Amino acid sequence: MFSNFVVAVSAVIPIFVLIGIGLFVKRAKLMTPEELKHTNRMVFRVFFFCMMFANIYRADFEDGFDPSLVVFGMTAVTLLFLASMAFAVWFEKDNRKRGSIAQAIFRSNFVILGIPIVVNIFGEEAALIPTMMIAAIVPLYNIFAVFELEMFRGGKFQLVPILIRVLKNPMIDGIILGALCRLLPFPIPDPILKPIAQVGAATTPVALIILGASFEKGGIADSRRDLWASTIARLIVAPAIMLTAAALLGFRGAEFVTLIAIFATPCAVASYAMAQQMGADAALAGNCVVFTSALSAFTMFGWVFVTKTLGLF
Template sequence: MLDSILFSLNSVAPIFILTLIGVILGRKKFLNDGFLAAADKLVFKICLPCLLFVDIATADLGERMDMNLLAFCIIAVILSFFIPCLVVPLFIKDNPKRGAFIQGIYRANTAIIGIVLAENMFGAEGRSTMALVLPFVVALFNAFAVVILSIYAPADVKLTPKQLVKRISKSVVTNPLIIGIILGLLWQLTGLTLPLLAERSLDYLSGMATPLALISLGATFRLESLKGRLGLTLLASAIKTAILPAVCCIAAILLGFRGVALGVVFIQFGSPASVSSYIMAKQMKSDHELAGQIMLVSTLMSVFTMFAGTFLLRMLGYI
């Protein structure tokens, strides 16, 4: 049991500590909104793509590419989108809230918290395995977000089928994370080794991604923003961080997934709601305040659910 506790602490605590540092720095006004906006742009457009490029370009894809894991994650993401689409309209009658709620359930912050946790739990193997799954789930996240937010958008921002296809295509093709992974795969196909100069430079940029992203995430926390919509926020956050990962992990265990593969499933579906969900909800005139609250509360909840889930899977010998 002590081994399981230490494993869980070592996996989750660094994420919490860096996020807490961000909360403190934000409260002390040490980091202003201009810095946070620039930091987010640097992380998502430069640092994370570099990290993913290096992971893929230097990985042994013959050993790391698990097609069963990839298929499971894709199917699970699809189901985690379509099931709420059928159920949520039965108890939420306001269209902007419907879109924000559904997006908060299925869209995970895998690019930041998922990559970090995979590395903390399984080292380089975990990080590269997560990186190989990431482009497919990110593409689905973006496509589904455009669809659901358009369906429940006000009349003046609804998209025609042609506009919908165009926007989905653009959201996938121009996503920096997907570009970084595709470039990594193309480099793999050349069979060449990255020059030491290039690898070290990219490593320096990659090394900035995790601490900067988590500190920035913490600095944006505003507990006072939780006024109103608390019931829907708590429900969506509980589904996102507890119910969804529990269902997916049980299914994965029954299908025979163990070790790194099962860990990736847990991380993929147990990560909190994505920061991008708030940004896109605001752009599409959805209930962006609800989206932001779900992102905040699910991130706070995930500190406990990630620890509990990691501990349980480790103690039972599944990871």
């Protein structure tokens, strides 16, 4: 039992220490909001590209990657999206709030937290699994988010422009280019590959520090009911259903922990910006990010501890 507790602590604590450093950076005013905005853009466009490229290029595919994990992950995210839409329509009458609620429930912070959770438990050699899942899940998140936000504001959903934007996503570009470079008849020279890998290795700590430094507190008086419903659904209900299904289907080890990272992590930071840009309730979306991120320090520990105790990894 104690060893399971140690595993859970080792998986979660490093993530929130880095977020805490970001909170210190914010409190000490070491970066202005404009500097944070530019740094966040750099992390997204450069660091994530390098991390995905290096992970794919250096991955040992002989260890095997189960395609059924991708099928399950994409199916589960799709079902969670449909359920979140139905819940938002039933629970809330205001379309602006419906968009923020649905997005908070189905769209997790898997991109930022997925790889560190798996690596903290299984080591760098397991990074291929969440990397491949990012390639499958990120396009779904983007397509579903635009679809539901457009629907709730009465707009027109256009698939082709969305797919074009997905293909311009630096993470997707890094995965594609890394895969193409593996097909070259010669290896990438080490003086070129090494600095790319070094930047990639810095992605997780820098991204988590910026995440902590970017937190904004907002009033919750007008949306307390919606906020708590979204938070409970995101951190407790969704992982309880999806992880139970995954366990029954036989997923174990690093694959199961990757699914924890998809379904038990807080709602995506990007959901706030998207809600703001597309006419949803941005204040509610921002509060969902803050609340789920803060409470996930306890719920993520709980999911890792419980599933480890049950022998699922």
